[in-house]
Amino acid sequence: MAFNHYLLVCGGTGCESSNADKIYTNLKSQAEAQGVAESCQIVKTGCFGFCEKGPIVKVLPEQNFYVGVKPEDVEEIIAEQIVKGRRIERLQYKEIGKAGAEKSAKGGIENIGFYQKQVRVVLRNCGFINPEDITEYIARDGYAALEKVLFEMKPSDVIDELKKSGLRGRGGAGFPTWRKWSFSADVKDVDQKFIVCNADEGDPGAYMDRSVLEGDPHSVLEAMAIAGYTVGADKGFIYIRAEYPLAINRLKIAIGQAKEVGLLGNKILGTEFSFDIEIRFGAGAFVCGEETALLASIEGERGMPRPRPPFPATNGLWGKPTVINNVETWANIPVIITKGGDWFANIGTATSKGTKVFALTGKINNSGLVEVPMGTPLRDIIYNIGGGIPNGRKFKAVQTGGPSGGVITADNIDVPIDFEHLQELGSIMGSGGMIVMDEDDCIVDVAKFYLEFTVEESCGKCAPCRIGGRKLYNLLDKISKGSGTMEDLEKIKSIGNAMKKASLCGLGQTAPNPALSSMHYFYDEYLSHIKDKTCPAGVCKDLVTYTIKEDKCIGCTLCARRCPVSCISGERKNPHFIDQDKCIKCGECFTVCKFDAVLRA
């Protein structure tokens, strides 16, 4: 007995609430009734995303994708799809009116699935190949771009192709990659140039680069060699944070294998081009991700930024022209060469081409890495891919750009995400961390968290960042404790604006963003902390008290047993009390009480 069809019913929480269970049992009984139970298996799955369109039934091997399925549709699904083998057009998902999707249909992303929201360019090999086996990379068009560049293209052709692609740096600032390369290429009369890969990924909540290096290290090596050929460099460095042991190990293996077969090293593929790559470990400071600090660190100096210009493209490592790009930027390049700049430019928006990888974390059902065309609205990422917010809580905001970025709120959930739009909203693309917050997160607390991070990570070289950051943190701390004033809000704004203008590097220039952005979008929440001395989300410890309502407490003793500081007392079957002097406001009693007897105020 073998099945010839598999009916997958999405069993994610979103779908479950809309009848997925019923559909599952109906499918089973209908399959029995129509005599096909032997030939089709009904399977409950993990969350497929697309919760807004649930319940979902997917049919294998046909790959039909039925959305908004109702229990009454089940009979027809079995009769048409299984018994007669016909697709049910009425239920089949079709993408309508989505800018990105329409473009891709005519724009040449071959074989785009009917319903898939993700397009994986950067992550094309992650989850496909064994990263420790160079031949598997080669089998999937690996080193075909290097081959094409070395044998068919002049350096200026490579730059033209990058220009056509519209690729912009994925490390934060979004600088056009072709321009950076041509600055370095244009420098003549130097004995040495360098290529550097920035793999210092230090944003809290970001791990795109780590995944690329762990899953597809050769794509970065190949791209760096292409850059070496294009600008005339024979030496590359990968600056990677020491906290990424697995990525480091895979990189080492990859470099070793590439050297062994002559895809790195002297006279690559028998040509006159030679290129070598060395690994350098990050010094464990966030600021070392900033390009000038990073270069100083490679040189063996203390990792502190210096003023730009001159830019590294002309005055980089040991004063030599140096192309420095981010891991994700590098990973795009081999595909741009093999598939062409036009292919790449077809994905994305007018000013932001290609895809972006986001690390989706926080209050989201399907946390993980998502890669979507630039211009995809946040709603698609949160609800169609991310599977929505857990436990039925309400979406509050997303922090993009980590400690350098700001929040996107529910009001802007349909804004297409690209470099320009994020900036308009007062945030930044950053490296691609996306931390989702729900109604239980306090916006003041979040801003305070990021300021604490930047204060800790400031290198101290320039006063605006060193002193301004500390001042901002202190003001936020004061507000979170209920002793803030309205003038404090004005101070945050003026200090923040001064830091933006006067700081030496991006760290200080962007450090005020989390505070300024959250104040802009959640002004009322700041006011609650200042005027009403309350924290609406119940997070700021100094502003909440937990009490037990006598008439609701049945004396089950659960809270008393769970309290980590044993400050709850009371007889069994009698109302309990919280000793406010000892309470540490952890909220455990509030969470565990089954009778709503614990009050948070």
Added chain:
Amino acid sequence: MAKLTLDDLRKLREEKRQALEIRETDNKTIQVIVGMGTSGIAAGAKRTLNQFMTCIEQYNLTSVSLRQTGSIGLDHAEPVVEVKMPGMPDIIYGRVDPEVAKLIVERHILGKELVNDHVFDRPAPDIVEG
């Protein structure tokens, strides 16, 4: 391996591509691919891998090749495992602890049926082969 020339590289690419393809269609071969990125390993992918090894030995499944890959990005569902075999659609399984790994061997590979509650969707079409 010796240093490659252009022709060597092209030949290697073609051979290896075919080898990987044949593995997918050849009636004998079954691939079990375990995601071994940081998130997979943190969620217990090494124990999962070991369990597959034990089961493959136990049932003497000489036609199964056990492979590793990086993270496919479904962090909420780690450890993630893909199973490719003739006569069955390619399936991505999530939350594969050793117990589920055993079920995959017994039900999917030996019984040709899918394992309930653990099937996940491929996040995107393949742009390389596609």
